[in-house]
Amino acid sequence: MSTHDTGTAAAALPPPEHDDTNANGLPIDPRRWMSSLPDRALLSRISLPGTHDSIARYGYGSICQDQDLATQLANGIRVFDIRLRYLKGPDGRVNFAVHHSNYYQYAFFDSLYGGYGSDCKTFVLDDCLKFLAENKQETIVLLIKQEKDVQKALVFFDAFWNIVGNRDQYNGKPLDALVYAGRSVPRLGDVRGKILFVFVDGDEGKDDPEYKLNNPARGLYWGNIDYMVDALSPRPDQVTELDVENHYSDIMSAKWTKVSAHLQKTFESGPGATNQYVTFVSASRTPDVTHFPRSYADYLLPQLDAWLSTQLQVPRSKVPWGAHFGIVMMDFPTTSTIHLLIQASLSYQYV
Template sequence: MSDRLLSSSRLRHAVAMLVLGLVAVTPSAFAAGRYYNDSGSIQTHHPNWMSWVPDSTSLAALSLPGTHDTMAYQSYGGSLTQTQSLALRKQLDAGIRALDIRCRHIADSFTIHHGVVYLHVNFDDVLRTSIQFLNANPSETLVMRVKKEHTEENVTRSFAATYEAYRNNPAYQPYLWTGRHVPTLREVRGKIVILDDFAGGTYGIPWGGLDLQDDWTVSSIFDIAGKWDKVRGHLTRTNTGSPSTLFVNFLSGASAFAHPFTVAGGGMGVRGVNDYAIDHLVAGQVQRAGILFMDFPGAGLIDAILALNFRLLSSTTWLPADFEVIFRNTAYTVGGNAEQRWHGIRNFLHNAAPGRSWHVLALKRSWGAWISHQGNFYQSDAMDDYTHIAYLTRSVTSVVGRSYLTDYVSGQVRSLSGNAAERAVTLHGRLSARFPFQRWSVVVKQAPGGLSNWAYSDYGRGAHLSSGDFTYAVQGHSASDGVYLHEHSNHEGNLIRLDGNVASLVGWGFNDMLSSITILGPYQTTMCEHQDYTGRCFSTSQSVGDVNAMPGGSWHDKVTSVVVTRTGLR
């Protein structure tokens, strides 16, 4: 069970939060459905995820989760012809944006089939549901493959002419995009983009012009790995292919000896294609996936595909709410000990949302943490006694020397008491009072410790030590801009922060103590030997590891007054 105490708004401000991990939580039943779902509901929800994708984004740049034989969500023809478990609206609400619609031309209208099997829905049903969804979520666009399926019966016109009749229907016409090129989102928000897979004219993007993998025959369960090899190969081509080309990749496959649910989900000790795919995506092997048509996709697999679209955002952009669900669901994919889980989460984050200062924790059983962050914060469900945490900070910069910090923390932990969470709160408070010019995160782990039970990001400068049954990890980050004076060389020892002139360091308790300087942000400083900026002086706008290297001779323990000038804006 976890409890968070927020000290201020999370929106772009520093936030301190207490995160407790004192009671092991039984893993959710969702763990089994991370890549495969045969239920009528699903534990993910992204009805308007395209709202945060820039208007200028090409459809070809997106990673789109799609469903193969989208409307085959009931077993009218048995397990060989059922490919989905969710009705269309539930698929769309979950984040699916690419639809595979197979139309039989009968009596000058379209019924929806999977091969010879009528799925008890018609093209009107598909269009009405899609339009209702778009009206509720006008930021979205749907990509719909329209394919001629099975035999014609009792028709007086061509398949294309019947499609044109649907397109010209006033109820549908405003929503059916008529372009033939690969559009930007600005062009097609609130509309359906047709992938035209039928003869008799061009009514959308031609199916034959796509870069396609649809080798659907999987002769037996022992050929599933071979099918995955083809999917993986096409993912590689998509990654390195032309940014203007629309890539389509079918994860689906079937035969009399390997039905769709088995190819997707596996069985008899054999992994399914969906299982291979989610591991590949979460491991950071893919940056652009194109359109992926899948059978029985689980929440984690849908989210692993959607996660790639965060790469389209600026690294300074606040990550939208969809990322919280995506983090929680994809965390089920990582396994192993804490260090392996840490690597797995870290690889996923740096691939999905690069260019940010990510901090990652993987913790098992009894622990407590007080975390300061300046951006998004995410915590997974508990699984196999592990909890995964990720958060963002403005930077990973710390100005407190590692040796000085370790000595300080070592002196503090001797007087700590209580459980892991209580110790984390107390130690965080002391660090923040002693070094208020930067942020601190503190994790306390009760025995047993070691990398098999916890792992964390060690950025900048931190301290890691044990005392009794407790192990402490302290991390400093997000140091404020300013000029820092250090007692010893190489930015070690006692320190003070200045952001304005000081005529005498006597009152600061730092007279004749300077040996090194850290400058963060647009500052320049002049250091003088005597009070009131007199005597010998030197100036610098860069950090200095040893002031004796500055012009004018020996400077160790000689500075008494300081001029600080701000030279610009951060």
Template structure:
């Protein structure tokens, strides 16, 4: 083989390696992996009662309780099992959460991300939310609840012989939930903040393959299926590190669409994404010199770009500065 051909093949192999081999994400900073430095448990207190939830700029987390399973599964900093991680996020200012549940023995929900049990149960979720909102009654928390198990490779399998997912959910409907959002027969209109202070608002109840279950949640999310839809950007497949740039652009475009969109609707913009060759931490924090979504977002929001609201930003491994910047738009 000619020497020049060897160099070409070696260069090609190196390029493929950079795409395919996981690498360390960027170091923690104001945008990434510094949620412990954030402390904003009462930020909604200064927002007028008459403000629609749609008018708010809300930091959220994707895979809110996913702290176990390794780099391909973990999406959040670990602040403890049994709801400890959720409690720390709420104190930091997170106000939309993404909860993934498996049907388990005794008609109960356990918290999963894919096949991995996250050492927490739905009773922990309800307990933490109830305690937090009792201590901070001016706040509200928006929840997306998803039946996580599909029974397919890489997923979990629900325990057979149990009640249906919505029937089990109904057994958890304590007074902490805003009741119009947890009534299966009639979806709720988007409320004002004053209507839901001290309550959990269910945005949508998703089945195992992403379709909404009956009429739970808010009416505007009736078409929220797996991936992106009218008011949702959730292009969650990022095939390799190089494709993080595409994900950044999708987040940016949806931010601009949110700002120009229907002011009566909540827009939910997922900054998360992953694949075998682009781990959640890499998409969030960056890798191999490619800027991650979190530092990009902090820079973009700091620059302004005429934005007056961000909508809901669902993040992996958010940093304290990014949370503070999103909240500042209120």
């Protein structure tokens, strides 16, 4: 089944909160900052600002963001952590509610498949497609994970691809022009104007291979990234060329030590490296009220800004290719942090 835009997508995007400048000092609109990057740029070499638990704005101890998806997109965020709960409606069709643990986030994956109430505030797929229709040189990376009521992979994918396939001919474009059809890390020119789905596993069902989302029809599979993943010594069930820092319950000083060490490793990787580096600058020790996600963000983000600023000032004689920080996933990202990551991407020398 195919359909055109029904008008149920989010309202017009809000104006961006800040501007960035390119290497020539010219202003860059954060809604369109990727338009200044070359098509040859391998996505794993672009410094990409992202958000952890991107839709989580409700629930005691579960709030990780204070901006909705459309605002995050307008402000330059390009990687989103989306947690989906499988729900079957009275007509038998399946849609996905967005959750953080048990907390419903007043969001659904799609507006066309129904199953949501009048309290739904966000439709992930709608907002992303609308943004890309208006900003054709950008790309959006969606990390897709099951959260609550986890289904076997065949059941999950059957529902998921039905929903995605239903958007064929959205805005007059075939599905392959809307969603990346490959299954390997793309260059930017291959994903402009498209969503790149990256599937990750959670702990539920982790011991049963039938629950692993490791055979997507399109997009990438990263396995379980709820832990540290070392590209040099991956676990038996882990994909290769992926390097992740995700110690999400360490005390604050220990978390920053691991974050900065992982960012340093990313920074020191040469321009020919193929590993995808992902650093989660997010943590929580809920129900400890002094270690909620906001408390961690208030502690970690100022240090992150200082660290990024220092690395961006390293002379080109030492790092001729420029600064690279990989994907940086954050709670409550500040405009200054987004700005620094965009600056790194704009000044990097891509092979």
